[in-house]
Amino acid sequence: MSKKITLKELALISEFSVSTISKALSDNREISTKTKKKIKALAKEYNYRPNIYARSLKTKKTKTIGVIIPNILAHYFAKVLLGIEQEVSKKGYSIITCISDESYEKETKSIELFNSGCVDGFLISLSKETQSNNFYEEINDAIEQGLPVVMFDRTSDKVNGDKVTINDFESAYNATQLLIESDHKKIIFVSPISGTNVGNEREKGYRQAITEFFKGTIAPEVLNFTDYPEFTTTLKQYLETNIIDGIVAADELSAIYAMNLAISKGYKVPENLAVIGFTDGILSNNSNPPLSVVDQHETELGKIAAATLIERIESNETTAPKTIVLPSELILRKSTHSAS
Structure with missing residues (x-):
């Protein structure tokens, strides 16, 4: 060479x-x-x-943005990253992606890296540990020092930055309402993401629908868990002593996991059990039966989040942070009675 x-x-x-x-x-x-x-x-x-670094010293721009996500294995974040990459490439930027693995410490190290001058701004979906403990000092410090930041999916009102989300409360409420109006009464909510704003809002939406429609005659039932071995034990024990006819899950994997466990216990889907999850991913399309989902339009969300950040980077004006709420959509498949 x-x-x-x-x-x-x-x-x-x-x-x-x-x-x-x-x-x-x-x-x-x-x-x-x-x-x-x-x-x-x-x-x-x-x-x-x-020499990219020499050019960035001269222009004070790296033409690079950072991205911090909690989990690379979740199909949701893979689709968001796809949207981010498409928008970033179109605008002539590159990306550096970091994975927090739901860890506040790892997330903090990524923020410190980005705040050192290697990127012009960054996108972040907050880690579960950060949200559970309300640890926002590092991200707020970066914003106060002038680094543009856009939060997506997992956001916080305690961070003074732009946000791109869906209406998680309304989405879960509508999913629960669909099952209730299809004559399901014993509907449980399962979630591996309690402690995050999206998990909490989806649980609230489920609870609100159960409370409103049954007027206190049937109580909400919530199974929160932190790992799948724990979930297996908890749900199996629950199904041994309770009869259910509906499941609303906070994400895609927990919905399919719960559906498969219920089927192993003798439930037939959708004949006597309907299941709805979040995220229209590979698992949902290929589960047996195919899973009804709340489609969060992840790729489009990624594009909008990236465009919002680049606009903030390239703007010469300082404006108040904005919140963009994207509509979600129920996609009905054969895990619910309403599917065709």
Whole structure:
């Protein structure tokens, strides 16, 4: 492999000025198409690569944004990342992705990295540990120091930044209402994300629907859990002493997990048990039976979150933080009586 050359060395070889070469490689309109092609060909021939860090020192922009997500394995976050990447690439930015793994400590280290100057701003879905303990000092410090931040999905009113979400309360309320209006009475709510704002709001939506429609004659039943071995034990014990006819789950995996456990206990879906989860992912489409879900339009949410951040980065005006609430949609499949 040939040795990389510097911008000054390329200028000597090409007989163009450093300024002209820099503008040509950045597709500046001041440089003709013919000159751009010639300079780019020489840069490729002589293995020249622009020094991104030097450019960022000069422009005070890295053209890079950070992304912090709690869990890379959840299909929801994979689809959000897809939307983010599509929007970021369209706007000429790159991304650095960090995974908090639901850890406040890991999330904090990622925020410190981003706040060191390697990105122009960052997107974040808060970790469960951060939300459960109300630890928001680091993210608020980054915002106060002028770093643009946009929260998505898991957000907090205690953070003074832009937010992109769905209406989790309303979405869970509507899912529960659907089962009630399909003549289901003993509906339970299961969740592995209690302690997060989305988990809490979905639980509230479920509780509100049960309370309103049954007027106290049937009480809400909530099974919160932190890991799936625990959930297996808890739900099996619950099903041994209780008869249910509906499940509303806070996410996709817990819905399918609960449905499969119920089927192993003799329940037939949807004949005597209806199940609805959140996120229209691969699992939902390929479960047996296919799962009815609240579609959160994850890819579109990712695009809007990224566009909101880039707008904030590129704007010369300081405006009040905004909250964007996207509509959700019920997709009915064969895990509910309402499916066709």
